[in-house]
Amino acid sequence: MIKARHLLFFVVFIIVSCSKRSSQDQEIRQDYSYQIFNKAKQETDINKKLDLLALAAKKIQSEKDTLLFEIIDYQIYYHNIQKAHDSSLYYANLMINNAQKLKDTASLAKAYYRKGRIFLYLDKHEQVLRNMYKSQSLFKKLGDSSNIGRRLVELANAQDRLGDFTGSHSNATEALKFLPHTDSTFKATAHSIIAITSSKLTDYNASIKENSEALKYITTRRDSLIIINNIAINYKRIGDYKKSNELLSPAIKRTEKSSKIHHLLADNFYYNQFLDSGKNVARDLEKIAKMREDLDDIEGLINSYYHLSSIYQETNPGISKKFAEKYLATARKFGNPTAELEALKLLIILEEGERRSKYASAYFKINDSINLARTKIKNVFAKIKYDEEQKLKEIDQLQAESVKQQLESEKLKNQTIILSLGGMLILVSGGFGFYYLRQRHKREKILEAHRTETRISKKIHDELANDVYNVMSGIQDIAPNDTMDKLENIYKRTRNISRENSSIPMGVNYLPHLVSTLSSSISENTRLILRGEETINWNDISPEKKIILYRVLQEMMINMNKHSQASLVAIIFSEEKNLLKIQYSDNGIGVSNENLRSGNGIQNMENRIFSIKGKLNFETEQDKGLKILVQIPI
Secondary structure, eight states, X not given: OHHHHHHHHHHHHHXXXXXXOOOOOOOOOOSHHHHHHHHHHHOOSHHHHHHHHHHHHHTOSOTTOHHHHHHHHHHHHHHHHTTOHHHHHHHHXXXXXXXXXXXXXXXXXXXXXXXXXXXXXXXXXXXXXXXXXXXXXXXXXXXXXXXXXXXXXXXXXXXXXXXXXXXXHHHHHHHHHHSOTTOXXXXXXXXXXXXXXXXXXXXXXXXXXXXXXXXXXXXXXXXXXXXXXXXXXXXXXXXXXXXXXHHHHHHHHTSOTTSHHHHHHHHHHHHHHHHHHOOOOHHHHHHHHHHHHHTTOHHHHHHHHHHHHHHHTTTOHHHHHHHHHHHHHHHHHHTOHHHHHHHHHHHHHHOOHHHHHHHHHHHHHHHHHHHHHHHHHHHHHXXXXXXXXXXXXXXXXXXXXXXXXXXXXXXXXXXXXXXXXXXXXXXXXXXXXXXXXXXHHHHHHHHHHHHHHHHHHHHIIIIIIHHHHHHHHHHTTTSOXXXXXXXXXXXXXXXXXXXXXXXXXXXXXXXXXXXXXXXXXXXXXXXXXXXXXXXSOGGGSOHHHHHHHHHHHHHHHHHIIIIIOOSEEEEEEEEETTEEEEEEEEOSOXXXXXXXXXXXXXXXXXXXXXXXXXXXXXXXXXXXXXXXXXXXXX
16 A cells, blocks of 8 residues: 555656646856856955956846846945945845846845835935835735844834834834844844833833843843943933932943943933932033043033033023033034924023024924924825835736736636546556556465465365374384384474464564574574564564565575575664665575576575565575575565
8 A cells, every 4th residue: 555655646746747847956056157256255355346246247148047136235235335325226226126027026125125224324214214114015925024023123213213203113013023032133123112212202111121121132231231221211211310320330330431331321320310319410420521522422412411501500500501502502413303402492491582582483493393204204104105005906906817817818728738637647547546456466466375375284284294193103013114204204394384384473473473483494503693673663564575575584494404504594684765674694505606596495585575576686606605685665
């Protein structure tokens, strides 16, 4: 039945294969464009590298060659390094066009991602948003979980920069569903974005929780210190200044005093002390501001000027106003409209008359502008999302129509194919049926031969051997000795014939019975070595093969006793690549190749083994023993 199943599988495989193009094994490329591409990868000079990449692309023979996408990808990357973003955009658009033409979704998703990154370098975050959304939509179509998550993180980043905090929070949260646990960088970034947007949406406890999650994935000291600072700021915002400083104090000790991160942590630490107890920390904060000015740390100076203006607001409004003006100028220089609003709020409180009105007017103008921009970007994202969904629907409709047309145009062709396959199936099924019946007939012949041998054996034992024994018993007192010896010899031969053809157990007793038969076949002057018989899974071997093997080994032992004069016989069993192997060897007198097949014993063994598709090989030489290799498929 195992053979039959294999044949049926083979038939089905052939039929299915008829309807598909056969795939060719990819060989290692050695064409000119590939060689130039490899040379480009090894080149260290970027200009020379780009020249080689252009040459490799030029030598590509077909636009369907996947190597072309890889070359373009390298061109985008190295033009970005050179900050030649116009060139990067050209190659990104080229990749998009080629991918669309070839309907290569994976390359198209990657191309939109590359284009989004270029716009990130150019600070065009609306375009980042547009291209990252397209990229993640295509990766969703491909089911590429990791890339879906990564593109959603970059999408959320762009939304945060554009002021769409709710949308950013939503996409960063969705990203966590797709990112694998091992992607520590993007997992940390996703939690950080959720923390930042939660804080901007005044959910400070959620921000603390998400920052703590981000901290689990952070791998550098600097990044971990920034996250700790963000957690501390959120504790400050909910009024828990002591908890905030409990985090900042040990973090400060882990930093270099001249570093920006040290100034960031220390500035917040001293400002917490002022908020908590009103402690005079002006000198400490001014010292930090001076160091930040020396380092041209504009972002850090925004915080310094805000803190200094705040602590002087009640005690020295003049100094407070001076720092508020610096705060406003630095926020405008850095392009931070949120900080600009905070600075204007301070100046509205500190100024009087016409200047206060001027600051108030500027405040409302900027505030309206920010709100308008945030509303606009939400609408832009909604439009991008709607357009992409509509595009996908159109694509699905076109594909559905195309499939319908193909089905209609190929209906007749399919009917012909089905009829042909049906005829082939009938033909093959007939062949299979014939093969199966033939194999079953062979098995039945083997089993019937075994039953005949067993029946004859029993008849010889029960009738002939017993009759000879009874005759011997009746005449033992009157018959001459030589007559009795001859009768005894006849009796022994009949008993031996009976044993040689007795029934063979097929179950768990098969191996013990086989070993017992082989051991009892050896004379007292001969030593038998058996190896590997316990390693064979005898349950997997069919009954007819067990019978053949048993009889062949039995025939070997008979021939050995008759002719070999061996003092040592070894039989080794092994299983290899669906073959059962039996290696027989003895140290007897051997036989010449001419005389090997002169008797019936060898011919009987060969006939039996060939009947089950096995092989039998002999290796012998006069006076050098005999070796036999039996191989049976299992």
